């Protein structure tokens with residue numbers, strides 16, 4: 001301890017660097033549509049996978065060691081990060097694939113500033129339940145058409161009709177592998193969130209049959 | 211399962227399987243994966259290695275007083291103090307002679323990451339000081355009276371007896387506690403409920419300056435102009451902020467004391483207490499009273515045959531003439547014939563006769579509280595519990611507050627519950643193995659309808675956990691004290707004797723690893739991924755660390771998802787990237 005110092009310092013005051021703010025955007029869509037690829041392209045870090053273990057019964061933290069029983073399921077979520085500025089970090093979360101775990105989606109979307117729903121025009125039907133899900137939340141979302149190999153064979157109005165989307169629902173083309181394209185998609189989400197912030201009520205959707 | 215229905219599967223039998231030690235499940239810990247986590251700087255309990263023999267002998271060299279290690283001759287005596295604190299086992303005891311000794315000891319503790327305990331007399335029942343460096347101040351008995359300033363400066367080990375006796379020749383007196391053998395510093399840091407308090411206020415109200423060695427090893431003189439926050443906190447915040455080496459406080463003109471005690475037979479207990487309930491609230495602030503129920507007559511020399519228990523002991527300290535005092539006391543003298551009546555005009559130096567506190571410790575469970583009022587029903591509850599409790603309550607004391615105790619002002623310290631009507635202090639047999647509650651807990655439960663929920667810090671007794679200690683102040687005062695504690699003693703070096711914050715916890719290796727990884731703000735998801743642990747596990751580990759004050763979490767407030775300014779900032783930053 002330095003007692004020779006002339007002034008009397010306050011040792012180890014708790015550091016107070018201000019409060020960091022985490023914001024998040026959820027990346028969703030049907031199976032194999034490019035969610036992981038999108039998160040990876042947009043993120044400044046390699047896409048990371050975090051896991052949640054689910055079971056039908058509770059165990060103590062202490063008994064973690066190897067006693068994972070048969071009823072246990074692992075659900076994976078991709079996530080990425082964009083450090084926007086000091087104290088403001090944007091997190092991207094890919095929704096877990098298996099649709100049994102909708103309740104985990106609720107946790108993920110709570111507090112999200114917006115969502116991207118990726119669609120693959122070859123398998124539109126896969127995105128129906130996802131769009132249904134998000135329409136029932138208040139989360140502003142945009143539809144991003146992932147044109148595999150730069151292929152966008154359908155006009156937006158056709159897709160809109162096929163997906164039974166409201167005319168105001170933003171729709172963009174994107175290449176999930178490309179950082180700029182993915183970032184532009186995120187920009188579209190935030191723009192929509194800004195424009196949408198007064199219309200809190202979910203957009204009513206016409207019927208959609210999977 | 212029907213897709214597309216938010217929350218529809220909440221009823222799913224699937225759960226995150228992890229349960230906290232306290233029974234909380236991962237699902238109850240609200241911590242979305244983007245939540246940012248940052249270490250506060252509070253470290254987990256270091257698995258500190260005791261200082262080497264060489265380091266300890268260097269300490270011995272640097273201290274003018276003796277240093278005792280367990281096994282050394284004198285260790286037990288030093289550890290017990292004059293009042294006989296229960297056995298505890300500090301790493302070493304520094305028998306400080308000077309404030310430099312105190313500073314060297316604190317520096318040594320800081321260097322080795324040791325917590326520091328302080329003891330002067332042992333009235334505070336210090337316990338569980340394992341691994342701590344105990345600073346024993348009992349050799350520091352110097353005091354200086356300043357007649358012109360009507361003040362006294364006392365060193366750390368001075369007891370009330372010293373001040374009372376030294377001040378008397380100058381016709382001055384301290385606003386002291388009920389027992390002259392109690393240490394001035396430990397008592398005053400806790401506010402100090404004086405048997406003269408209705409006339410003079412809390413003892414802490416008289417403090418003018420404090421010399422203290424803080425956790426950083428510096429000695430500071432604090433008063434209203436220097437570190438006023440610390441000065442405020444130390445006048446009522448107990449020993450949380452440093453080791454006091456000296457204290458200066460004001461004295462009062464020697465009071466004209468008419469005081470003593472009235473002992474009544476237990477068969478009159480109900481009548482006496484019911485009269486007290488009516489009599490006490492009408493008293494002027496010149497009279498301070500308290501009333502105690504004694505579960506046993508052991509140790510008392512009472513005239514006459516065997517008296518029934520609980521014995522009632524009414525204590526009186528009146529400042530004024532005998533005539534005024536005895537006139538005020540008449541109703542209590544006539545409600546029943548006391549077995550013994552010692553109330554008389556007496557020199558202030560015999561102030562101990564007012565309470566006649568025990569001079570030896572007993573192993574017991576002690577608890578306190580404050581009451582908003584005292585009624586006939588309170589009396590019934592008290593007596594019923596005293597008489598029927600399987601575990602006998604040994605002692606209940608009600609001290610009447612009000613008068614100058616109610617003093618408020620900007621120059622006043624952090625003493626809590628100034629507006630209460632009575633304090634209560636209960637002593638019962640220790641909790642035995644078969645039961646989880648003591649007689650004192652039971653008694654306090656019985657009178658809970660009249661309690662304000664708080665307790666004077668000096669009467670916390672056996673309740674030594676931060677959650678108990680919190681009850682010594684209202685929420686705002688407590689919050690302010692915690693802030694000052696964290697600024698001055700972030701590592702909780704002073705964590706014995708009613709600590710404001712919990713001692714650092716031992717943490718699991720996983721939690722320790724988590725702490726290492728969140729020195730910079732890091733998201734829960736990243737922590738989970740980098741540790742290869744499921745999110746649920748990380749959540750519960752973090753919840754524990756939050757509780758231990760080791761990490762802060764920063765959640766996004768969902769309300770802000772529609773915050774135009776925030777969205778605008780996000781948009782600007784994203785646009786810069788394309």
Ligand SMILES: Cc1cc2nc3c(=O)[nH]c(=O)nc-3n(C[C@H](O)[C@H](O)[C@H](O)COP(=O)(O)OP(=O)(O)OC[C@H]3O[C@@H](n4cnc5c(N)ncnc54)[C@H](O)[C@@H]3O)c2cc1C
Nearest residue numbers: 330331332333334387388393396397402403449454668707
């Ligand atoms: C018989 C008896 C009568 C009492 N009467 C009253 C009363 O009338 N009014 C009242 O308010 N309280 C009273 N008390 C409670 C008493 O004020 C506390 O127990 C007080 O802590 C005793 O201080 P001490 O220095 O004598 O005890 P110790 O056991 O030596 O110290 C107790 C604690 O005080 C703190 N402390 C002591 N010295 C220092 C220091 N130099 N620097 C920092 N912290 C220090 C430490 O936290 C220490 O653990 C009484 C207690 C007893 C046993």
Ligand SMILES: Nc1nc2c(ncn2[C@@H]2O[C@H](COP(=O)(O)OP(=O)(O)OP(=O)(O)O)[C@@H](O)[C@H]2O)c(=O)[nH]1
Nearest residue numbers: 030031032033034035036037097148149175176177
């Ligand atoms: N050619 C091409 N391939 C793509 C594109 N986007 C994704 N892919 C590929 O499509 C496959 C699935 O992509 P992922 O990103 O894993 O899709 P996902 O939505 O995360 O899949 P799940 O998590 O299994 O539901 C991978 O082999 C990707 O490399 C794209 O724009 N063009």
Ligand SMILES: [Mg+2]
Nearest residue numbers: 035036078094
């Ligand atoms: Mg994927």
